[in-house]
Amino acid sequence: MSRELNEVVVVDAVRTAFGRAGEKGIFWNTRAEDLCVPLVKALIERNPALKPEMIEDSIWGVTNQVKEQGGTIGRMIPILAEWGWEIPGCSIDRMCASGLTAVGFAVSHIASGMADCLIAGGVEHMGHLPMGFMRDPHPRAEELLGGPSAFNMGMTAENIHDRHPELTKEMADAYAKACQDKTHQAISDGKMKNMIVPIEVTLADGTQMLADSDQQPRPGTSMDGLAGLKTPFRDPDGRVTAGNASGLNDGACVVLLMNRMKAEALNLKPKMRWVASAVAGVDPTVMGIAPVPASEKALEKAGLTMDDMDIIEINEAFAVQALYFLDRFGIKADDPRVNRWGGAIAYGHPLAASGPRLVAFLCGLFQENPQARYGLTTMCVGRGQGYSVIWENCN
Numbered sequence: 245m246s247r248e249l250n251e252v253v254v255v256d257a258v259r260t261a262f263g264r265a266g267e268k269g270i271f272w273n274t275r276a277e278d279l280c281v282p283l284v285k286a287l288i289e290r291n292p293a294l295k296p297e298m299i300e301d302s303i304w305g306v307t308n309q310v311k312e313q314g315g316t317i318g319r320m321i322p323i324l325a326e327w328g329w330e331i332p333g334c335s336i337d338r339m340c341a342s343g344l345t346a347v348g349f350a351v352s353h354i355a356s357g358m359a360d361c362l363i364a365g366g367v368e369h370m371g372h373l374p375m376g377f378m379r380d381p382h383p384r385a386e387e388l389l390g391g392p393s394a395f396n397m398g399m400t401a402e403n404i405h406d407r408h409p410e411l412t413k414e415m416a417d418a419y420a421k422a423c424q425d426k427t428h429q430a431i432s433d434g435k436m437k438n439m440i441v442p443i444e445v446t447l448a449d450g451t452q453m454l455a456d457s458d459q460q461p462r463p464g465t466s467m468d469g470l471a472g473l474k475t476p477f478r479d480p481d482g483r484v485t486a487g488n489a490s491g492l493n494d495g496a497c498v499v500l501l502m503n504r505m506k507a508e509a510l511n512l513k514p515k516m517r518w519v520a521s522a523v524a525g526v527d528p529t530v531m532g533i534a535p536v537p538a539s540e541k542a543l544e545k546a547g548l549t550m551d552d553m554d555i556i557e558i559n560e561a562f563a564v565q566a567l568y569f570l571d572r573f574g575i576k577a578d579d580p581r582v583n584r585w586g587g588a589i590a591y592g593h594p595l596a597a598s599g600p601r602l603v604a605f606l607c608g609l610f611q612e613n614p615q616a617r618y619g620l621t622t623m624c625v626g627r628g629q630g631y632s633v634i635w636e637n638c639n
């Protein structure tokens with residue numbers, strides 16, 4: 245049986261502020277589910293034509309599926325939103341790309357005709373569920389993944405520096421400083437306002453506040469400050485620091501996807517349409533290089549080249565892996581197409597939330613750049629994977 249694909253569009257995307265993981269974090273006393281519920285409710289408020297009963301599945305990426313993030317959080321979110329029992333839900337794990345995979349599964353469900361209206365998101369509370377918490381790797385995993393560094397993402401970034409000495413620590417620090425500068429500019433210009441859903445929180449000391457802005461960015465970051473930081477993943481001679489790596493964070497982000505005909509019937513304006521996606525596997529000890537083959541595959545499927553990409557949103561797990569990606573595609577580190585509003589080094593990287601965050605950023609960037617036609621969202625994944633999605637601007 246052959247069938248035409250339905251056109252899939254993103255109608256809206258919202259996120260929480262991203263907090264620092266741990267007791268000093270704004271979400272220390274907030275559960276993972278309670279990061280997600282205000283987001284899905286905000287989708288209904290922002291898009292009055294959308295009714296909860298139209299949502300055919302609630303697909304959530306979450307890396308650590310234990311404790312508050314276990315028990316199929318994707319199903320619990322619509323129930324906790326008090327939308328009744330009729331909206332199904334599931335949880336997906338592809339480590340850092342769990343949320344982007346949730347978006348990808350929503351795309352394929354809509355394209356195939358299995359659904360017309362879905363929510364797909366990602367959440368990670370790294371303060372409550374630290375990376376690797378309660379994991380029990382197979383006794384052969386270390387040998388088959390290429391060695392112990394495959395389990396420590398910072399070490400995989402050091403390995404990229406080893407293999408590509410032309411990507412120096414100074415370049416990584418300069419990239420990180422530029423990221424902080426772009427982030428500060430974007431926040432000062434109010435670019436995050438329409439995307440962040442404020443949440444009432446109680447801090448560890450009992451203070452109540454509205455969490456409406458990201459906690460991780462460090463405006464005023466200097467090259468001198470970065471040069472003096474410890475290299476926690478290798479000492480001496482390490483190059484990866486807290487300054488040129490993404491941090492440990494709490495946050496959530498959700499995307500509303502529809503069949504274009506459904507969106508238009510509801511008078512909801514599509515922000516961007518899905519063009520192509522691809523996932524790729526690489527040597528897990530240098531997992532950060534994987535956005536390159538994933539993007540090559542996605543571009544090939546789309547019949548496009550990197551030159552066609554007017555906006556590029558790459559998740560900066562580490563500066564060196566973003567630099568590797570740019571270098572391989574012949575793109576300058578300061579190319580204005582790349583992470584124009586800054587990236588994960590400044591905003592943070594609450595694992596599964598980061599893929600949907602890239603989608604939210606691309607939506608915003610497409611909106612303010614109607615002349616931009618194509619955009620790429622791409623990220624690397626622990627255990628050696630990359631996930632890339634190409635989108636077309638509907639503005």
Ligand SMILES: CC(C)(COP(=O)(O)OP(=O)(O)OC[C@H]1O[C@@H](n2cnc3c(N)ncnc32)[C@H](O)[C@@H]1OP(=O)(O)O)[C@@H](O)C(=O)NCCC(=O)NCCS
Nearest residue numbers: 397398462465469470473476485486487489490491492561
């Ligand atoms: C790198 C890492 C270990 C740092 O953790 P941390 O020590 O808790 O980080 P902090 O935010 O406390 O920063 C450490 C120090 O660097 C300083 N620092 C961080 N960024 C800075 C910047 N841009 N400029 C100047 N100083 C900076 C902090 O002020 C802090 O200084 P202090 O020790 O004097 O207080 C942690 O963020 C990490 O593991 N990141 C990678 C996460 C990851 O692997 N994700 C998955 C990717 S695939």
